[in-house]
Every structure is written in structure tokens, then in C-alpha cells.
Amino acid sequence: MSADSPCALGLDLGTSSAKAVVIDTEGKVLSQASAGYAVTSAAAGYAESEPADWWSAVTACAREAVRAADAQPSAIGLSGQMHGLVMTSREGGALRPALLWPDCRATGALSAYQLLGSPALARLANPLAPGMTGPLLVWIAENEPRTYRDARWALLPKDWLRARLTGEFHAEPSDASATLLYDVVSDRWDLEVVGALGLDASMLAPLLPSSGAPAGRLTPAAGAELGLSAGLPVAAGAADTAAAALGSGVVGSGDIQLTVGTGAQVIRPVVTPVSRSDAGINLYRSATPDGWYQMGATISAGLSLNWVREIMNATWDELYASADHRGQAHDPLFVPHLSGERTPYSDPTLRGSWTALSLADDRTSLLRCALEGTAFAIRDALDALLADHRPSHLRLAGGGTLAASWRQLLADVLGLPLYAVDVPAASGRGAALLGAHAAGLLSFADIQGPLAPQARLVAEPEPAAVAFHAERHAKFRRIVAALGTEIFAERTGALLEGTA
Numbered sequence: 001m002s003a004d005s006p007c008a009l010g011l012d013l014g015t016s017s018a019k020a021v022v023i024d025t026e027g028k029v030l031s032q033a034s035a036g037y038a039v040t041s042a043a044a045g046y047a048e049s050e051p052a053d054w055w056s057a058v059t060a061c062a063r064e065a066v067r068a069a070d071a072q073p074s075a076i077g078l079s080g081q082m083h084g085l086v087m088t089s090r091e092g093g094a095l096r097p098a099l100l101w102p103d104c105r106a107t108g109a110l111s112a113y114q115l116l117g118s119p120a121l122a123r124l125a126n127p128l129a130p131g132m133t134g135p136l137l138v139w140i141a142e143n144e145p146r147t148y149r150d151a152r153w154a155l156l157p158k159d160w161l162r163a164r165l166t167g168e169f170h171a172e173p174s175d176a177s178a179t180l181l182y183d184v185v186s187d188r189w190d191l192e193v194v195g196a197l198g199l200d201a202s203m204l205a206p207l208l209p210s211s212g213a214p215a216g217r218l219t220p221a222a223g224a225e226l227g228l229s230a231g232l233p234v235a236a237g238a239a240d241t242a243a244a245a246l247g248s249g250v251v252g253s254g255d256i257q258l259t260v261g262t263g264a265q266v267i268r269p270v271v272t273p274v275s276r277s278d279a280g281i282n283l284y285r286s287a288t289p290d291g292w293y294q295m296g297a298t299i300s301a302g303l304s305l306n307w308v309r310e311i312m313n314a315t316w317d318e319l320y321a322s323a324d325h326r327g328q329a330h331d332p333l334f335v336p337h338l339s340g341e342r343t344p345y346s347d348p349t350l351r352g353s354w355t356a357l358s359l360a361d362d363r364t365s366l367l368r369c370a371l372e373g374t375a376f377a378i379r380d381a382l383d384a385l386l387a388d389h390r391p392s393h394l395r396l397a398g399g400g401t402l403a404a405s406w407r408q409l410l411a412d413v414l415g416l417p418l419y420a421v422d423v424p425a426a427s428g429r430g431a432a433l434l435g436a437h438a439a440g441l442l443s444f445a446d447i448q449g450p451l452a453p454q455a456r457l458v459a460e461p462e463p464a465a466v467a468f469h470a471e472r473h474a475k476f477r478r479i480v481a482a483l484g485t486e487i488f489a490e491r492t493g494a495l496l497e498g499t500a
Contacts, residue, residue, distance in 0.1 A: 005024060005025070005071065006024075006025055006074040006436075006439075006441055007022055007023060007024050007025070007030060007069065007071045007072075007073050007074060008022070008023055008025075008073055008074060008075045008076070008077060008432040008433070008435040008436040008439065008441065009021070009022055009062065009065070009066065009073035009075070009076045009077070009228075009432060009435060010022075010023065010076075010077050010078070010079065010243075010247075010425075010427075010428040010429060010430065010431030010432030010433070010434075010435060011058055011062060011076065011077070011078050011079070011161065011428070011431060012078075012079040012080070012240060012243070012425065012427040012428040012431055013054055013058065013078070013079070013080040013081060013157050013158055013161050013240075014080075014081055014240065014261065014262070014427070015039060015049075015081045015100060015101070015102075015261075015262040015263075015303075016036055016037065016038075016039055016262060017034050017035060017036040017037065017057065018034065018035055018036075018037070018054060018057040018058045018061050019032060019033070019034045019061060019425055019427070019428045020032065020033050020034070020058070020061040020062040020064070020065035020066075020428065021065065021425045021428030021429050021431070021432050022065050022066060022068075022069035022071065022073060022432065023429060023432040023433065023436070025436065025441050025442060026451065027429070027433065027442075027446075027447070027451035027453075029423065029425065029429055030068075030069040030071065031065045031066075031068035031069040032065055032424075032425045032428060033060075033061040033062075033064035033065040033068065034061050035056075035057035035058075035060045035061040035064075036057065037049060037050070037053035037054060037056070037057050038050075038053065039100060039102075040097070043105075045103065045104040045105050045107075045339065045348075046103055046105055047099070047100040047101075047102040047103040047131075047339070048097035048098060048099060048100060048103070049097060049098050049100060050094075050097050050098070051086055051094040051097075051098055051157075051160055052094070054098075054157070054160075054161065055161075055164060055225075058161065058226075059225050059226055062226045062227070062228070063226065063227045066227060066228070072228070072229065073228065073232065073435075074232065074233075074436075074439055074441065075232060075233050075234070075235065075435035075436055075438060075439035075441065076165065076218065076228075076232055076233070076234045076235065076435045077234075077235040077237055077430075077431040077432050077433065077434035077435025077436070077437075077438065078158050078161060078162055078234070078235065078236075078237025078238070078431050078434070078435075079158065079237055079238055079239070079240045079243035079244075079427040079428060079430055079431035079434075080156065080157045080158025080159075080161060080175070080237065080239065080240055081100065081101060081157050081158075081240055082101055082156070082175060082178045082239045082240060082241065083100075083101035083129075083131050083132045083133055083136075083156075083178055083179065084098055084099055084100045084101055084103075084131075084133065084136070084156060084157045085098065085099045085133050085136040085137055085140070085154060085155075085156070086098045086153075086154075086155045086156070086157060086159075086160040087140060087147055087148070087151040087153075087154060088151060088152060088153045088154075088155055088160065088163075089150070089151070089152055089153075090152040090153075092153070092160065092163040092164060092167070092169070094160070095147050095150055095151055096144070096147055098157060098160070099131075099136045099139075099140075100131070100157075101131040101132070101263075101299070102131055102262075102263075102299050102303060102339050103130070103131050103136065104130045104131060104339060104340050104348040104349075105130065105136075105139055106130040106131070106135035106136050106138060106139035107130045107135075107348045107349065108139075109130065109134075109135040109136075109138035109139050109142070110128045110130060110135060112138060112197055113128050113134075113135070113180065113197075114128075115196075116193060116196055116197075120190070120192065120193050120196070121277070122275065123183040123184065123185060123186070123190055123193070124180055124182065124183070124184065124190065124193065124277075125184035125185060125273065125275035125277060125283045126178070126180060126184070126275070126277050126282050126283060126284075127277045127278075127280050127281070127282065127342065127343075127346040128180065128346065129180075129342055129346065129348065130340075130348045131299075131348075132178065132179055132180045133154070133156060133178075133179035133180065133181060134179050134180035134181040134193075134197065134199075135180060137154050137181075137199055137203075138197055138198075138199065141198065141199065151203060152203070153169055153203055153205060154203040154204060155169070155171075155205060156171065156175045156176075156179070156239075158175060158237050158238075158239070158240075159171055159172075159175065159205060162215055162216070162234060162236070162237060164222060165216070165218055165219070165222045165234050166215065166216030166217060166218065166219060166222075166234050167216070167219050168215065168216040169205045169206070170205050170206055170207070170208045170215050170216075170236060171204065171205040171206070171207050171208070172207065172208045172209075172210065172211050172213070172215075172236040172237065172238070173187055173207065173209075173210060173211070173285035174211050174238040174239040174242040174243075174284060174285045174286060174287050175238065175239040176189065176207060176285075177283075177284045177285040178239060178282070178284050180193075181193060181194055181199075181204065184273055184275070184283055184284070184285070184292070185273045185275075187285065188207065189201065189204050189207065208236040209289070210236065210287075210288070210289040210290075211235065211236050211237060211238035211242065211243075211246075211287040211288075211434050212235055212236065212287070212288075212289065212434045212437040212438055212444065213235065213236045213438065214233055214234075214235065214236075214438045214439075215234050215235060215236040215237070215438070216233075216234050217230075217231045217232060217233055217234060218230055218231060218232040218234060233435070233438050233439045234435070234438070235431075235434040235435045235437065235438035235439075236434070236438070237431055237434055238287035238430065238431070238434060239284065239287075240427045241259065241265050241267060241284070241293075241295065241427075242284065242285070242286050242287040242293070242430075243287055243426075243427045243428075243430030243431050243434070244257075244259050244397055244398065244426040244427040244430055245257060245267060245269070245286065245287065245293065245426075245430070246286075246287040246288070246430035246433060246434070246447065246448075247423055247425075247426040247427060247428070247429035247430030247431070247432075247433060248395065248397040248421040248423050248426040248429075248430075248453060249421060249448075249452030249453045249454075249455075250267065250269060250293075250395065251269070251448045251452060252269060254391075255268065255269065255395060256268045256385075256386070256391045256394055256395065257394065257395040257396070257397055257421075258378065258382070258394050258395070258396055258397070258398075258401075258410075258414075258418075259397045259398040259401075259426070260301050260302065260378070260396075260398040260400035260401045261301065261302055261398045261400050262301065262302045262303050262400075263297060263298060263299045263300075263301050263302070263303065264297070264298045264300075264301035264302075264374075264377070264378050264381070264398075264400070265295050265296070265297045265298075265381075266295065266296045266297075266378070266381050266382045266385050266386075266394075267293045267294065267295045267296075267385075268293060268294055268385065268386075269286065269291060269292070269293045270283075270291075270292050270293060270294055271291070271292075272292075273292045274294075276294065279343075279344060279384050279387065280296070280342060280343040280344035280345060280346045280381075280384055281294050281295065281296055281343060281344075281384060281385055282294065282295040282296075282297060282342075282343070283295075287430060287434065288444055288448070289444065294385060295343075295385070296343040296344070296381030296382060296384050296385035297342045297343050297381060298336075298341060298342060298343060298377040298378055298380070298381045299339060299340065299341065299342055300336035300337050300338065300339075300341060300352075300374060300377045301336075301374055301377070301378065301400060302400045303338070303339070304336035304337075304338050304352065304370070304373075304374060305319065305336075305370060305371070305374055305400075307338060308334075308366075308367065308370040309367075312363060312366065312367060314363075314367055318367065319367050319370070319371065320371070320403035320405055320406045321403075321405065322364050322365075322367035322368040322371065323368055323371050323403070323405035323406050323408065323409045324405045325364055325365070325368055327368065327369075327372065327468060327469075327472075328360075328365070329468075330356070330358060330360060331356075331361070331365055331368070331369050331372075331472075332354050332355055332356045332357045332358070332361055332365070332366065332369050333354075333355045333356060333369065333372075333373060333472065333475060333476055333479055334352070334353075334354055334355075334366075334369045334370045334372065334373030334374075335351075335352045335353045335355070335373055335476065335479055335480055335483060336352050336370070336373045336374050336377050337350040337351055337352050337377070337480070337483075338351065338352045341377070342381075343380065343381040343384050343385070344380055344381065344383075344384035345380075345480070345484070347484065350480070350483065350484060351483060353479065353483060354366075354369075355479050371406060371409055372409065372413065372469070372472070373476065375409055375410050375413035375414070375469075376413060376472075376473050376476045378410070378413075378414070379413055379414055379473060380477070380480075382394075382414060391416065392416075392417070393416055393417040393418070393419055393457075394414065394416050394417070394418055394419070395418075395419050395420075395421055395455050396410075396418045396419060396420045396421065396455075396458065397420070397421045397423065397426045398426065401420065402424065404458070404459075407420070407458050407459040408459045408462075410459065411459035411460060411461045412461050412462055412465035412466055412468075412469050413469045413473065414461070415461050415466050415470070416461065417457060417459065417460045417461065418457070418458055418459040418460075419455035419456060419457055419458065420455060420456060420458040421453050421454075421455045422453060422454075422455075422456070423453050433447050433451075
């Protein structure tokens with residue numbers, strides 16, 4: 001393409017890295033770049049990042065991607081990690097590190113939600129999880145009253161980034177619906193819930209109508225740091241899962257997609273908002289002007305695999321290569337719930353384990369079992385989501401699904417053929433598409449029609465391996481149940497000691 005042809009920049013603010021993707025008006029990815037930042041944990045169950053580090057990573061990868069594309073973007077779109085919380089001043093400066101979705105310090109705040117009553121919980125339409133924006137905000141109000149008092153805005157990560165780009169403060173439905181402060185069915189902030197929790201509704205940014213809506217223009221100061229022209233239109237943007245669905249072409253209720261990154265999500269679009277929160281299933285707004293999707297989610301994917309990799313001093317290549325080795329019946333079982341679990345357990349207190357270790361085990365077998373245990377956690381989420389429907393195949397997306405041996409292990413554990421979407425940066429591409437839409441370069445009919453990427457078969461389950469893993473998955477479920485029982489007993493014992 002010529003340097004004068006219109007293109008769009010997508011900025012994806014992930015949990016541990018930012019990505020920048022440049023696309024042309026045919027949806028083709030021209031370039032992409034990434035830059036990482038730290039997720040810190042000052043205490044057990046904490047997960048935080050510095051927004052200043054986010055901004056440094058965004059500026060670095062945006063400059064690199066634009067330079068590689070050799071074209072100046074005509075618009076910017078956004079995608080971001082869900083559920084987190086950034087407490088800011090009136091001008092948008094962060095007052096403390098951002099609290100992230102794996103954080104479970106707000107477990108105690110869930111008791112306030114339980115008191116809301118059935119009608120309110122039905123409107124929220126989602127299982128209660130401590131890493132969502134609402135419980136985290138309750139925790140800040142109760143434990144850091146000065147921060148809460150000084151704050152003007154309580155923003156989701158992507159909305160903080162947009163404010164940094166435009167100087168304007170907004171929210172939008174795809175991210176807001178995942179806060180436990182939102183009436184999902186009526187598509188608005190649930191002010192009754194906010195008030196019942198004792199929170200200040202004025203901290204919640206005004207809602208834009210959809211992810212593709214115009215949300216301001218790039219300020220001269222932000223443009224200078226990004227190396228872009230001031231005044232570029234910026235789209236509202238979307239939650240990363242919704243953006244990934246858009247970027248990878250999930251458009252109909254027949255499409256079931258697995259995305260693996262720091263966490264893993266299995267999603268399916270739905271026409272009407274039907275809550276299944278009792279099964280640990282989430283219900284959120286999509287990145288399109290209307291529509292919803294159901295999601296089964298595990299927080300025990302790349303987050304847990306990276307922990308295993310680090311403590312065993314293994315590279316990612318070594319970890320994925322371990323899946324080439326045939327599993328044995330005596331192999332240990334790895335439970336990856338290092339910081340609780342969402343679907344189907346909705347239990348932030350669950351913890352991980354290695355079970356049935358023996359002298360026959362070596363480094364390779366332990367690495368392989370870490371992958372297998374992660375696949376079992378994904379299988380649990382998939383089974384809960386698809387209790388009423390078994391698809392013929394799954395679409396596969398996300399940076400954590402590129403290794404062929406890992407894909408095969410997933411196919412064998414899930415028992416389904418996997419069709420990969422050739423868009424490694426699906427969330428970033430979705431973000432760029434939203435930017436192009438906000439600037440009038442593309443319609444949603446284009447995005448969901450001719451520009452939707454095709455998927456190709458990359459792994460087919462092998463019957464013998466499916467049977468082998470089905471037996472081990474049953475053992476895995478029994479271990480998870482036993483761990484849950486043990487943790488429950490510990491909690492009960494501690495409670496009894498406290499009342500003695």
C-alpha cells in the first residue's frame with residue numbers, strides 16, 4: 001500500500017504487555033509490535049501494574065508498529081484487559097497502582113454483593129468474582145479511604161488509556177458489562193447496585209453507545225509521545241475478549257472460540273441476554289452496536305504456565321516442546337488454580353497442586369503435565385459453557401495457541417478439532433477495526449462480512465489420546481474437589497478458632 005492509503009492503529013493493553021497493530025482498510029495486518037511490563041504481587045492474592053509502565057509500553061510499540069507499516073494511521077482503536085481498576089485524579093493521573101483481574105484481595109467484598117438480593121444479582125447477570133471492578137472498588141473504599149476520597153474517576157484499564165490519549169473520560173458497554181456494577185440486560189450502569197454498595201456513582205465515567213463510537217481525538221501532547229498527528233479520531237474501544245472476537249471473525253451463534261493468553265476464554269455469541277451465572281458462565285456485551293456473548297473463563301492459563309516455566313527455569317519453547325512427549329498413566333497431575341478459579345467453580349480461594357509425584361518423573365514430564373493441567377482447566381470451562389450444546393469444532397485464537405504440539409494436546413483434551421484463525425494479534429486487530437469504523441473508513445457489515453478472517457484446521461483429536469486424557473481429567477476433577485474440601489475445612493477451622 002502507498003504511504004497515503006488510509007490505515008488504522010489498534011492499541012491492545014494486555015495484562016503483561018501492550019501490543020500495537022496497524023491494518024489497512026481491507027483488514028490486513030500491516031505490522032505489529034509489543035512491549036512488556038511487570039505484574040507485581042506485594043502480598044498473596046494481589047496483582048497490580050503501574051499505569052505509567054503501560055503508557056511507556058504503548059508509546060514504544062506504537063512507534064515501532066507505525067514505523068514498520070511505513071504509513072500514518074488515520075484513526076486509533078483500543079482493546080484492554082477486563083475487570084481491573086485504575087483510581088485517578090480529575091486530570092486522569094493514577095493515584096495508586098492499577099488493580100488487575102487476577103487480584104483476589106476483594107474476596108470479602110463479595111459478601112456485600114450477596115446481600116443485594118436476587119433481583120439485583122439477576123441484573124448483574126454474572127458470577128461474583130473478586131477481581132472485577134466493583135468488588136475492587138469496594139475494597140479501595142474500605143481499605144484505602146484516602147485514595148477513594150481523593151479519586152475523581154474509577155476507570156477500567158482501557159478507559160484510562162483512552163483518557164491518556166484524548167483527555168476525555170468515558171466508558172463503553174463491552175467493558176462496563178464486566179464490572180459487576182452494570183445492568184447487563186438493560187445496558188446501563190446499575191445505579192441501584194452502586195448505591196447499595198455505598199459507592200459514589202459519579203466516579204463511573206459516562207457511557208458511550210458502543211465500542212465503535214467516536215470517543216475523542218488524540219491530543220497534541222499524546223500525539224507527540226506516540227509520534228502521531230494530533231487530532232486523530234479515537235474509538236471507544238472494547239474489552240479484549242470482545243475485541244478478539246471481532247478481530248478473529250466470530251460473528252454468529254454457531255461460532256465457539258477459544259482464546260488462550262494470560263487467562264483463557266471460551267465464548268459464543270448470543271442474540272438475547274440469557275444469564276447462566278449459577279453455572280459460572282459470564283454474560284457480556286459484544287464489541288458490535290448490539291449483541292452479547294456468553295463466556296467460560298479460566299484465570300489459570302498463561303499466568304500459571306509462566307509460573308511453572310519460571311520455577312523450573314524453562315523457556316517457552318521447552319515448555320511447549322514437552323507436549324511432544326507421550327503422556328504416561330503414572331504421570332503426576334497438575335492443578336493450575338494458583339490464584340483461584342472462575343468457570344465453573346467461581347471460587348477465588350481454590351489453589352493449585354502437584355499430585356502423585358514419583359521418582360519416575362523428570363523435568364520434561366512435569367512441564368508436560370503443567371500444559372495438560374491447564375488444558376483440563378480449559379475443558380472445565382468449556383464443558384460448563386456448552387452443557388446444552390456440543391459443537392463440531394472450536395475456533396482457536398490468541399498468542400498462547402501458536403505451538404503445534406500444544407494445539408494437539410488441547411485438541412486431545414477437549415475432544416474437538418481446532419481451527420486456527422490466522423490473526424495472532426486478534427485483540428489488536430479488533431481494536432484497529434473499531435478505530436477504522438469510528439473514523440468512517442469501515443462499516444460493521446464490512447468487518448463482520450468480507451473482512452472476517454478464515455480459519456483452517458490445525459489439530460484433530462486422536463481417539464486413543466482422547467480416551468487417555470478423559471480418564472486423567474476425571475482424576476483431575478476429583479483432586480480439585482478434594483482441594484476445595486480441604487480449603488473449606490481450613491476456613492471453617494479458622495472461623496471456629498476465632499469464635500472459641
